[in-house]
Amino acid sequence: MAYTLPPLPYAYEALEPYIDTQTMHLHHDKHHQTYVNNANATLDSLPVELQALSADTLLQNLDKVPENKLTAIKNNVGGHVNHTLFWELLKIGTELKGELKEAIKNDFGSIETFKEKFAAAATTRFGSGWAWLVLQNGKLTIVSTANQDSPLMGEKYAGVSGTPILALDVWEHAYYLKYQNRRADYINAFWNVVNWDKVAELYATAKK
Incomplete structure (x- = not known):
């Protein structure tokens, strides 16, 4: 099951002036496409039962990946999954409200504290990586990962x-x-x- 580059759900210039058009072209068309290409090249060498898994599910089953393919899967399938989610999480003009807002206030004390802690996780991630808000054991938690690691990989492979x-x-x-x-x-x-709106949707789904 080959992966494909998902189209952006908005125009390349839609996030101006906060994220520029040129960056969106390079980030989506070049960097994400490279992860897709490399992931597909590695996927072809995996056992058939692993090839049949969705990208998200494969990241949740890294124990089944041959050791000599593990780094390539983490880097490239991880890069594909992380970026696919990232594009969906970007949009101008939405509002933090409702159940998600209350959950953030409950778990972090205030919206301001949440943003400060999230920014700290992003700022202090040495080198390349990601900052995340995750639902873990029914509680919202902020974590960060190196490179293209994802919380979906679990503690053993991503440290979170x-x-x-x-x-x-x-x-x-x-x-x-x-x-x-x-x-x-x-x-x-x-x-x-x-x-x-997308964050709230993911939160509601994760709670089920």
Whole structure:
């Protein structure tokens, strides 16, 4: 089951001025496409039963992946899954409200504290990686992962676990054209493009 690059659910310029058009073209068309290509090349060499799994499910079953293919699967299937989710989590003009807002206030004390802790996780991730809001044992928690690791991989392979609710890509390719070395400015801009409707949908699904 070959993976394909999903189209963006909006125009490349839709996130201006917070995420620039050129970055979106390069990030989606080049970087994400490369993860898809490399994932498919590795997928062909896996046992048939693993090839039949969805990308998300494969990341949840890394114990079944041959050891000599593990790094390639983590990097490339992880990159495909992480980016596919990331595009869906971006949109201008949505509002944090309802059950999700109350859950964040309950688990972090306030919206401001949540944003501060999420920003800290994104800022302090050394090198390349991701910051995540996950649902873990019924509680919202902030974690970060290196490279293209995902909480879906679990503690053994990613050092963290949980169902992803919100994700922020802090690889330099996600922001360097516009923000250069100012990762903090990119993180601050991120709050203007969070698709809170999608985050709320993921939260509701994860709770079931």
